[in-house]
Amino acid sequence: xAETKRFVVIGLGTFGAVVAKQLHKNGMRVTGIDGDAETVxxxxxxxxxxxxxxxxxxxxxxxxxxxxxxxxxxxLGEDITRSLLATLHAKELGAKHIMVKGVTPxxxxxxxxxxxxxVVFPETxxxxxxxxxxxxxxxxxxxxxDSDYRFVELAMPMSMVGKKLLETDLKKRFGLWxxxxxxxxxxxxTMFPDSEFRLLEDQMLLLVGKDADLRRFQDQS
Numbered sequence: 001x002a003e004t005k006r007f008v009v010i011g012l013g014t015f016g017a018v019v020a021k022q023l024h025k026n027g028m029r030v031t032g033i034d035g036d037a038e039t040v041x042x043x044x045x046x047x048x049x050x051x052x053x054x055x056x057x058x059x060x061x062x063x064x065x066x067x068x069x070x071x072x073x074x075x076l077g078e079d080i081t082r083s084l085l086a087t088l089h090a091k092e093l094g095a096k097h098i099m100v101k102g103v104t105p106x107x108x109x110x111x112x113x114x115x116x117x118x119v120v121f122p123e124t125x126x127x128x129x130x131x132x133x134x135x136x137x138x139x140x141x142x143x144x145x146d147s148d149y150r151f152v153e154l155a156m157p158m159s160m161v162g163k164k165l166l167e168t169d170l171k172k173r174f175g176l177w178x179x180x181x182x183x184x185x186x187x188x189x190t191m192f193p194d195s196e197f198r199l200l201e202d203q204m205l206l207l208v209g210k211d212a213d214l215r216r217f218q219d220q221s
Contacts, residue, residue, distance in 0.1 A: 004029050005070040006048075008095075010055045010086055012039050015101050015122055016075035021046050031064055056085040058093070067094030075101040083107065087114050148210050153182070156203045166195035175213040180206035 005028050009020045012034040023030045024046040031049040034040050044050045053060035055076055066072055072095040076083045080103050090098055091114055102108040102119040111119050160168055170176040180191045182204045190197065199205075207214065 006031065006068070007071045007073065008033070008064050008066055008069045009073045009075070010061070010090070011075040011077070011101075012036075012043050013075060013077055015120075016073065017043060019073050019075070031069070033060070033064065056082050056089070058089045061086070061089050062093055066090055067096070069095060069097075071097040071099065073099050078103055080104070080107045080110075084110060084114070087111060087116060091115055149208060150211060150214065151179075152207050152209075152214060154205055154207065156199060156201055156205060158201070160199050160205075161201045163199050164195065165193055165197045165199065168199070170207075170217070174209065174217040176207050176209035176217055178205060179208055182206065 007023050007028055008031045009016045009023075010033055012020060012032050016032070016034075017039075020030050020032050020043060029048040030046065031051065032040065032043055032047045033051040033053050033055055034043075035052070035054050037052050040047075040050050040052050049064075051060075051064065053063075055061070055074075072090050074083060074086050074090065076086060083100060083103065084107075087098060087100055098116045099118045099120060100111050100116050102111065102121045108119040108121070165178060168178075170178060178193065180189055181193050181197065181199065182189045184202045184204060207217075209217075
């Protein structure tokens with residue numbers, strides 16, 4: 001049996017608390033640290049280890065075995081200085097996979113210069129996702145792959161119902177790849193369907209492509 005992964009959440013405010021709870025729900029071992037005793041107490045049921053301490057104190061962080069953690073999540077509100085200090089200490093203490101809640105673009109650049117694996121701007125990401133859903137109402141799921149490409153799951157366009165995959169020619173017409181087709185009723189997923197695969201109304205498409213190409217496809221389907 002695979003060993004349960006362990007994560008350390010530094011700062012248990014709104015963002016940190018949500019991350020810790022979801023990791024706990026996913027069966028992970030979560031260590032959480034925050035300077036507010038009441039906050040830590042409220043989070044105890046979701047934490048394997050609950051620590052009251054200053055996240056900018058190198059000595060306090062050194063007791064958390066950051067070098068052995070599968071991931072370290074840092075979320076210290078709007079205080080950029082505290083966030084940078086905690087990140088610096090975490091790097092020096094051997095943390096390998098660090099994710100930090102960003103405050104400003106400049107803050108993000110400083111974090112990246114420290115070697116942070118990912119900087120998250122929750123409000124920006126949520127706003128972008130909401131705008132995408134308003135733009136493409138039949139798209140069920142989005143997953144950004146990089147700054148240009150994304151993976152989307154969308155309801156089968158009526159213009160494609162009854163056609164074979166070869167007849168859609170999405171690669172040539174739109175620069176899109178169909179990587180899977182999912183049956184809504186059974187949940188069966190066909191990965192990389194062949195050219196003779198018949199598309200039906202009660203299916204969903206799994207596509208990969210550039211934003212502009214996906215937008216063009218949506219406009220014409």
